[in-house]
Amino acid sequence: MPYLSKIALNPRRRAAVSLLANPHRLHAAVLGGLATQPVTERVLWRLESNTPHRAEILVLTENRPSWQHLVEQAGWPDADGGQPLIADYAPLLQRLAVGREFAFRLTANPVQTVQRPVKPSEEQLQRMKNADTLEKRRGFRVAHRTAAQQLTWLLTRTERHGFTIPATDTGTTIDLDASTAAEAPAGPAPAVSLIARDTLRFRKGKDGPRVTLSTATFQGRLRVTDPVALQATLLGGIGPAKGYGQGMLTLAPLLQEAPHG
């Protein structure tokens, strides 16, 4: 039975700052909340930035977790509003039906695989030399960097994840770069916008290898086309870097748009 949890971290505490600075450490802390070790299940988590002065982590786990260690070290122990929320995720999974619309939010790491990078690093050049033929070699995973690419990345894979993004009611454009907005086809834009974009740079451990992730946070409206596929997506995530807080799709009720004018 899956569980959704929300843990509030106090950014004024040293332990919280350390966790928030490095997704590698935060992932370890999140996995520490599960009693069956080593953890073999798929755990999805995401850093939420809804509220100032507190950092909230959403976690989706298969088994019931315990977040006392996080609250005691990096939260507000015994404070009002400091206790983590843990809710059963099953009601939502049962509510999915074809044609139903929800608001969604997704922080993901949009990537593509290319055979020949435009500017290969030394490591990549070495690997390209070592492989005998093109067929034998694996491609290189490269992040999508522009807003337009990141948005296209999401729109091309919604169908296989069991949902579509309908057109906006108002027909307003999405926040793409000015150069790409001209190339976008006319007509109502899909009801999704990029609310945040970031590049995460951190090390695995003290002297470990560097990790660089290009992330994008999408928010909008989706319509269910395949409940079974969408269930799998909600539990399994979208895209790579799931260990680093990417790929967790969350649904929320649609709020009525505020009237304009």
Next chain:
Amino acid sequence: MSGQAVLVLRLAAPLQSWGGPSRYNRRDTQPQPTKSGILGLLAAAEGRPREASLTDLLGLRLGVRVDQPGTLLRDYHTVSDHRGLALPAAKVDAKGAQKKTGPAKYTGVTQRYYLQDAVFTAAVAGPAALLQHLEHAVRHPAFPLSLGRRSCPPTGPVSLGLHPDTDLPKVLEDVPWQASAPHRARFRGAQVTVEATVEDPAGDLTATDVPDTYDLKTGTLFSQRTVRHLWISLPTGQQTTGQAADIPAGRTDLGHDPFALLGW
């Protein structure tokens, strides 16, 4: 009509600047219109010269409601001589010509602060006869009206009319929300709570913005008045009835709450 009335003004503009007692190279703006600025606007509408007496206006009581707070703009402003000469000093020589600054100063830097896209509702309470005259003057101004600085002309009509036989807080509660359409679109729900200050002898705050004169030769000296701070709830004119199927009652937040679907 009894002796008292309230004149309501709508102060909206792309730029406003309510200086208060700031001087020299840094010209601040207060977050709300000052009494000096509003009395100056009324005096300009009447066509009073700068040296004219203000004693009849000083007794008016001022209430200000912040319909849309606006944002702060800093104008970093430099002044220099295009010929590359040093700037003149305030001192004059025997012939009456300005001396050069010594040590030579080539660039003067000033900072001017403005409020962008702010909307205020100001209410002025006082004798009915005087306010009736001022209301006519604001609709037929003798000098161009401006919101704090001459470079800040108001958007739209300034006067919202005269309210006889009421008191200041009542008027501020009754006048509809004056915020612009983009600002309204950020709010959901039937009510919005805005800040207001009302001039009140029993108030607990003081504001140093009562002018003695606008005469440029003597400069303006500001004295204090006591004000009271309050919060006013206004109807936004929006319906809160959302899609009844999924929205729990009373949910008006803009954030994304994944727990809302989990029977929480």
